[in-house]
Amino acid sequence: xxxxxxxxTAAPPAEAWDEIxxxxxxxxxxxxxxxxxxxxxxxxAGVASAAxxxxxxxxxxxxxxxxARASAQIPALVARSQSLERQIAHARPDVRWGxxxxxxxxxxxxxxxxxxxxxxxxVRDPRRAExxxxxxxxxxxxxxxxxxxxxxxxSRTVAF
Amino acid sequence: xxxxxxxxxxxxxxxxxxxxxxxAAGEVYRALSxxxxxxxxxxxxxxxxxxxxxxxxxxxxxxxxxxxxxxAAFVGWVRSIAVNRCLMKLRSPxxxxxxxxxxxxxxxxxxxxxxxxxxxxxxxxxxxxxSKTRFVVWMHDVEGYxxxxxxxxxxxxxxxxxxxxxxxxxxxxxxxxxxDDGRSNAAAPRDGxxxxxxxxxxx
Numbered sequence: 415x416x417x418x419x420x421x422x423t424a425a426p427p428a429e430a431w432d433e434i435x436x437x438x439x440x441x442x443x444x445x446x447x448x449x450x451x452x453x454x455x456x457x458x459a460g461v462a463s464a465a466x467x468x469x470x471x472x473x474x475x476x477x478x479x480x481x482a483r484a485s486a487q488i489p490a491l492v493a494r495s496q497s498l499e500r501q502i503a504h505a506r507p508d509v510r511w512g513x514x515x516x517x518x519x520x521x522x523x524x525x526x527x528x529x530x531x532x533x534x535x536x537v538r539d540p541r542r543a544e545x546x547x548x549x550x551x552x553x554x555x556x557x558x559x560x561x562x563x564x565x566x567x568x569s570r571t572v573a574f
Numbered sequence: 575x576x577x578x579x580x581x582x583x584x585x586x587x588x589x590x591x592x593x594x595x596x597x598a599a600g601e602v603y604r605a606l607s608x609x610x611x612x613x614x615x616x617x618x619x620x621x622x623x624x625x626x627x628x629x630x631x632x633x634x635x636x637x638x639x640x641x642x643x644x645x646a647a648f649v650g651w652v653r654s655i656a657v658n659r660c661l662m663k664l665r666s667p668x669x670x671x672x673x674x675x676x677x678x679x680x681x682x683x684x685x686x687x688x689x690x691x692x693x694x695x696x697x698x699x700x701x702x703x704x705s706k707t708r709f710v711v712w713m714h715d716v717e718g719y720x721x722x723x724x725x726x727x728x729x730x731x732x733x734x735x736x737x738x739x740x741x742x743x744x745x746x747x748x749x750x751x752x753x754d755d756g757r758s759n760a761a762a763p764r765d766g767x768x769x770x771x772x773x774x775x776x777x
Contacts, residue, residue, distance in 0.1 A: 419716050
């Protein structure tokens, strides 16, 4: 099957590189402090340092509390999402999808791509993981509505 | 020889890419984007997914270039990322349902086939293979992977890879023979066309 090797190469769309650049762009680094021009008032520096320390401690405590709450909710969301997925798969495995269903499925595919690294280590960013899993449950519910008897109803909404 | 093996990226470009040089990233993209996109297009048979895989591959290459230890292995490393990205698409339950959805409808299939006109008959025949069979024949015959390597990638056995390859060759050969017959006798309509014509005449 040497003919396969002779098939011509194809070029990606012209805008692909712009998208890659946008996705890989990092924020410009901050310029270092111009030490020659800076005159430091040590009293105010002490006050500012103490305030910054207090703020940092508060922020860390708040962050840990929020992260702990988010972590606690993830298992229930994962279970709910998987339960809905099983129901949908068993309900109508050979269903033909319309545009609305396809849109939800595309969004789910994107969501799963975002979740893949977080699912391996949810502790790294529990808030993000919790938000994504919550969104997945909502999308699964939207998807299951397409299988409902009144699926042709125009009043149905799709959550994104 | 795989198209990837014909490409050389200089060691200093790889080093610059690893250091976060945007110009080096552009140079690497210009050198490898076509082969990455072509690989994805052949394996996935879907332009949109191939575009997504190309973008995902280069984003990963740019972000992880500082982990490359051997510049000589850089092109192979890029290919392995692209292949893994394709496998992720093929394995994703959502894309598994999406691909048959675009192929399953007769009207849509015709439209897709028309879009591929520029790629020729073999391209179309390859596209008509089941995705796993297409993966095996492309990785083995074009990219030069062994059955053992394909088995590792797909999570199947070597004999599975061999049987898929045999199946792919048989189907491509049958398609080629059928197509060749059709071309050699232009007056005689092909199978499907003949059936339609007969039915119309009878009706």
